[in-house]
Amino acid sequence: MMDVVVGGGIAGLATAVGLARAGRAVTVLERRERIEELGAGIILWPNALRALGELGLREQVHGVAELEAVGGLRRPDGEWLNRVDGRRFSAAHGEVAAIHRGDLIDLLHEAAVEAGVEIRCGQEVVGVESGPQGGATVVAAGGRHLVADLVLGADGLRSAVREAVFPAAGAPQPTGLTAWRWVVDAEAPGLPAPLVPSVTIGAGTELGIVPLPGSRAYCYFSSVRRPDGTTPGPEQCREWHDPIPSLVAAGEAGGMLCHELWDLPPLPSFVHPNLPVALVGDAAHAMTPHLGQGAAQGLEDAAALACLVKTTGDARELLGAYDRERGDRARAVQRASRQAMGALTITHPALVAVRDALIRLLPGVVVERAMARWVRTG
Ligand SMILES: Cc1cc2nc3c(=O)[nH]c(=O)nc-3n(C[C@H](O)[C@H](O)[C@H](O)COP(=O)(O)OP(=O)(O)OC[C@H]3O[C@@H](n4cnc5c(N)ncnc54)[C@H](O)[C@@H]3O)c2cc1C
Incomplete structure (x- = not known):
């Protein structure tokens, strides 16, 4: 057997x-x-x-x-809310x-x-x-x-x-969120070298940039369903900080995976x-x-x-x-x-501002410890 x-x-x-x-x-x-x-x-x-x-x-x-x-975490206008020291x-x-x-x-x-x-x-x-x-x-x-x-x-x-x-x-159970994922050529014209890993958080939206080996980068975007039942995709980030508009354009040209998120x-x-x-x-x-x-x-x-x-x-x-x-x-x-x-996935502008202010106040080591809580290796 x-x-x-x-x-x-x-x-x-x-x-x-x-x-x-x-x-x-x-x-x-x-x-x-x-x-x-x-x-x-x-x-x-x-x-x-x-x-x-x-x-x-x-x-x-x-x-x-x-x-x-x-x-680290950024706002759509590019401000860093906090940065994580990867080596530390x-x-x-x-x-x-x-x-x-x-x-x-x-x-x-x-x-x-x-x-x-x-x-x-x-x-x-x-x-x-x-x-x-x-x-x-x-x-x-x-x-x-x-x-x-x-x-x-x-x-x-x-x-x-x-x-x-x-x-x-x-x-x-459906979460009401949809995620898009794509891989881009990290050395394409218009992209900074090297690409810095980051997660940019907006109102009910999140866009991650993750460098991969072989001059590639993995990008993901998630968005919460609006009250009218629509879920706008990564095109809503065209006005976000650089290099997000170029990364979104590359994903639109090269193809993106799109899935609803479940729990x-x-x-x-x-x-x-x-x-x-x-x-x-x-x-x-x-x-x-x-x-x-x-x-x-x-x-x-x-x-x-x-x-x-x-x-x-x-x-x-x-x-x-x-x-x-x-x-x-x-x-x-x-x-x-x-x-x-x-x-x-907070969408109300006042609550988004409070969330961002709280994150901004947290010292880097506290954020790192919070991140590490679930990655225990012992
Ligand atoms: C947007 C997004 C981002 C994520 N990012 C991360 C991340 O950064 N880090 C991380 O750790 N996790 C991440 N995850 C979670 C991770 O992708 C999943 O937890 C993981 O892929 C699950 O693997 P699995 O093998 O359990 O299931 P699956 O990947 O679903 O594999 C199941 C396999 O079973 C097969 N199968 C299904 N039904 C049958 C059947 N009846 N008979 C035979 N075969 C069958 C399928 O074809 C498939 O090959 C992410 C998930 C999402 C949606």
Whole structure:
């Protein structure tokens, strides 16, 4: 028998690498026709890098990531509300990296193949049932059955595994926010060199600039839905400080990804009470992206499983320990992300002014400590 990981995204591949490197036979079932990641960039906070290190992948990540990815907060007119000293932050709390999602998925995919993981693409899982000898049976579209010792549902926000075995779990909730993401040539004419990482916050809007390796930069913009039901896109930043108008124009020319943002109500447990089935990554704890912790929490799940599986061969014991180690932590980060969303989606001009004044008053070290609260590495 073997372990089955449902979903070949960041959390699923990382989980598969950890289990396979611990000596387990692992199969990943991915519904897409190939392993790939369309998204633009991603920030890996110190806890994400630590988890990747525990999975034996720190060096590979360093090879394709931009370090010192933290900058500070600005107003749309360009005033810095505060600046984060990247070197001081890294020295105190650990390195922060920015990476193209495609590069991250490629290195996880490669590591999974090297560790002997079997990856089956074009396999949509539609259910999970009780299986023989205390195991579970994974049901794929077309009626194919796969018997497993352990099933890890890493199938994202709209997880079929969650729906099958946690029927009481709440459905994902819309946040009223839409996010645009794009990657630009950071050496294009009209852009300053080097591009400085920053997040510019407006009224219900936020635009991030994150340098990536290979002369690229990852930009994201999020905007809250207006009372008339419309959500204006990044074009509303044409009057913002430089180099935002050029970055927006480059994104409009080169193409942007656009998604509504969702939040998952916290699950009381990530582990089924009777079946050897657990959830990892967004399937367990999808959260708003305001702390940049979604993938990091999935990587923490993977690292925790990889460590625990070395201590016991008993599925119930393993999953119980996993739930105890990961449940409270991931739910707390989910809650904190929602709270951060609240501050960044204020639209009333008077409240925006109060928020900005408060941020301006905070000393840099206090901001850094607040940022570091959720990136603990110990
Ligand atoms: C705008 C935005 C910015 C973000 N920025 C950051 C950031 O800077 N840092 C950070 O840490 N996080 C960030 N996140 C969060 C991060 O993107 C997610 O938490 C992470 O990608 C989730 O990975 P996952 O593997 O759990 O799920 P997914 O990426 O959703 O992967 C799930 C996989 O399962 C497959 N699948 C789905 N259903 C089935 C099925 N029934 N059968 C088989 N396969 C299936 C899918 O095809 C997919 O490959 C951001 C999110 C957003 C929206």
